[in-house]
Amino acid sequence: MLQASDWQAISVTLQLAGVTTLVLLLLATPIAWWLAFSHSRWRPVVQALVAMPLVLPPTVLGFYLLLLLSQSFAFTFTGIVIGSVVYSLPFAVQPLSESFRAMGPRPLAIAASLGAGRWDQFKTVVFPLCRGGFVVAATLVFAHTLGEFGVILMIGGSIPGETQVLSVLIYDHTEALNYEAAHTLSLGMIFVALLVLSVVYGRWSRSPLQFGGRS
Amino acid sequence: MSLTVKCQLPLRHFVLAVDVRLPAQGITAIVGPSGSGKTSLLEVIAGIRQLPGATIQFQDQCWQAPATFSPLHQRRIGLVFQQPSLFPHLTVEENLRYGWQRASQPKTLGWDEVIADCGLTPMLGQYPAQLSGGQQQRVAFARALLAQPQLLILDEPFSALDDDAREYFVSYLQQLAQRHQLPMIWVSHQLGDVAQVSDYLVQLHDGHVVAHGPTVSALQSEPLRSKLALSVVVAEAQPEPAGQLDTLRLTLAEQSITLPRPQSHELETSTPVRLRIFARDVSLTREFVSDSSIQNQLAAEVVDSFPARHPAECIVQLRLGDQYLLALITKASWQRLGLQTGSRVIAHLKAAALHETLRETL
Numbered sequence: 001m002l003q004a005s006d007w008q009a010i011s012v013t014l015q016l017a018g019v020t021t022l023v024l025l026l027l028a029t030p031i032a033w034w035l036a037f038s039h040s041r042w043r044p045v046v047q048a049l050v051a052m053p054l055v056l057p058p059t060v061l062g063f064y065l066l067l068l069l070s071q072s073f074a075f076t077f078t079g080i081v082i083g084s085v086v087y088s089l090p091f092a093v094q095p096l097s098e099s100f101r102a103m104g105p106r107p108l109a110i111a112a113s114l115g116a117g118r119w120d121q122f123k124t125v126v127f128p129l130c131r132g133g134f135v136v137a138a139t140l141v142f143a144h145t146l147g148e149f150g151v152i153l154m155i156g157g158s159i160p161g162e163t164q165v166l167s168v169l170i171y172d173h174t175e176a177l178n179y180e181a182a183h184t185l186s187l188g189m190i191f192v193a194l195l196v197l198s199v200v201y202g203r204w205s206r207s208p209l210q211f212g213g214r215s
Numbered sequence: 216m217s218l219t220v221k222c223q224l225p226l227r228h229f230v231l232a233v234d235v236r237l238p239a240q241g242i243t244a245i246v247g248p249s250g251s252g253k254t255s256l257l258e259v260i261a262g263i264r265q266l267p268g269a270t271i272q273f274q275d276q277c278w279q280a281p282a283t284f285s286p287l288h289q290r291r292i293g294l295v296f297q298q299p300s301l302f303p304h305l306t307v308e309e310n311l312r313y314g315w316q317r318a319s320q321p322k323t324l325g326w327d328e329v330i331a332d333c334g335l336t337p338m339l340g341q342y343p344a345q346l347s348g349g350q351q352q353r354v355a356f357a358r359a360l361l362a363q364p365q366l367l368i369l370d371e372p373f374s375a376l377d378d379d380a381r382e383y384f385v386s387y388l389q390q391l392a393q394r395h396q397l398p399m400i401w402v403s404h405q406l407g408d409v410a411q412v413s414d415y416l417v418q419l420h421d422g423h424v425v426a427h428g429p430t431v432s433a434l435q436s437e438p439l440r441s442k443l444a445l446s447v448v449v450a451e452a453q454p455e456p457a458g459q460l461d462t463l464r465l466t467l468a469e470q471s472i473t474l475p476r477p478q479s480h481e482l483e484t485s486t487p488v489r490l491r492i493f494a495r496d497v498s499l500t501r502e503f504v505s506d507s508s509i510q511n512q513l514a515a516e517v518v519d520s521f522p523a524r525h526p527a528e529c530i531v532q533l534r535l536g537d538q539y540l541l542a543l544i545t546k547a548s549w550q551r552l553g554l555q556t557g558s559r560v561i562a563h564l565k566a567a568a569l570h571e572t573l574r575e576t577l
Contacts, residue, residue: 105263106296106298106300107300107302109261109263109287109294110294110300110302111288111302111313112286112287112288113261113287113288113290113292113293113294113314113359113362113364114288114313114314114317114358114359114362115288115291115314115317115318115362116288116313116317117286117288118286118288120288120317121288124313125302128304129302129303129304
């Protein structure tokens with residue numbers, strides 16, 4: 001039913017979503033930490049910057065990223081990874097920052113007083129207490145990247161095996177009046193999105209592990 | 216052996232401005248109304264709040280100076296807050312092991328000893344959410360001890376315990392301070408406990424230290440003397456004539472008093488003990504009286520008097536040798552007895568009010 005080119009697009013899409021998720025977890029954690037605990041007057045500005053991709057049209061982001069990357073990563077896999085990272089940043093930062101804020105600074109002080117250094121505190125206290133936040137952030141980023149279209153089209157184009165992801169391929173199939181292929185891929189994406197979001201909301205509604213309270 | 220604290224911290228309603236040198240041994244109590252900056256001060260000392268310009272020096276270790284800052288995990292401070300702050304994802308035993316595993320050898324506070332002293336054996340396998348507030352506070356306290364701290368910082372650590380358990384832990388604190396030479400800074404609203412057990416008192420008000428000094432003398436000066444109306448005196452246990460098992464004879468300023476023998480204590484002869492005496496448990500006469508239920512009558516001299524909380528009452532400060540005692544009487548009695556500075560009086564102590572508060576001292 002699926003052509004070789006369809007499988008290729010699925011593979012590129014999954015790789016893109018996977019790499020973006022990993023990069024964003026590393027990048028968003030310190031930003032979310034700063035947003036959760038900083039008293040700086042720049043905090044609202046940084047918060048607004050992080051949330052920009054939520055309100056801007058993907059073409060605006062794609063346009064400026066294209067100008068920025070035109071000499072280097074435009075129309076490459078790396079280019080669309082950079083685009084996806086920027087585009088999904090708020091989806092990683094917000095749940096992480098919420099879970100850090102819910103934990104509060106007290107557990108860290110206690111862990112430090114018991115002799116745990118920074119990395120030790122993160123590994124043995126922050127990560128277990130904020131696991132829900134990390135899971136939600138990772139799933140949202142992964143799912144959001146699967147559904148990305150505008151930014152990728154602007155900076156990646158549609159190069160099979162390199163930058164042609166599922167959403168772009170569906171667009172190409174539709175342009176070519178190849179409705180049957182577009183249907184198959186679209187239904188598949190609807191199913192995956194439904195599955196992923198159900199998992200996320202299932203986690204979200206479960207009461208988070210409260211520090212010092214009842215779990 | 217001292218703890219020097221210098222800091223300026225703007226808080227919501229005032230600036231916490233502290234410049235004080237405290238003893239780095241025994242129990243130092245910080246008292247003051249809620250919202251006077253006590254918890255913030257503890258956070259600055261611990262380094263939870265990193266204040267630019269603050270100086271914190273503990274014994275020969277510089278914890279903070281303009282150019283240095285040693286993070287909390289290197290300071291070996293045991294922190295116990297009113298909120299027990301146990302790690303919810305770990306069992307009681309895992310919570311206790313958290314600090315124990317990371318503590319440097321050799322360990323002076325033993326695992327079995329601390330767990331038994333804090334009564335935690337039955338709950339080791341449970342999660343914090345399964346425990347009552349009082350049980351959680353006991354775990355938090357034991358967890359801090361097992362990390363082998365060199366300074367214990369306590370912020371209302373026993374607020375959720377019932378009276379008996381609190382009494383027990385207050386005695387335990389004193390033992391720790393003495394036997395293990397573990398210095399403590401203790402914030403509590405239970406002024407009676409704090410006043411009696413502490414060696415040093417600091418009073419904070421709106422972010423400023425309004426009074427500090429050795430507890431016994433701080434209680435005799437303003438503002439604490441009119442506020443607490445409480446004296447702490449040191450007496451010595453005397454050998455008891457054979458057969459007298461239920462009473463205890465003490466010498467206080469070369470005079471003798473007799474108290475019901477506390478059942479919880481084994482006292483060696485000549486051990487100094489500390490007595491907490493509320494001004495309301497002391498009454499005055501001009502002469503010794505023989506037909507009173509109160510046996511403990513001490514000759515003393517009036518040195519001062521000042522207003523009490525009730526406008527009809529006053530507090531009289533008495534001198535017994537080199538120690539001081541406060542008595543709460545009505546102004547009418549003051550007039551009727553014709554008292555003035557220098558008057559010789561007899562202070563009557565109600566023994567039943569005293570023996571439960573008797574504690575060994577250093």
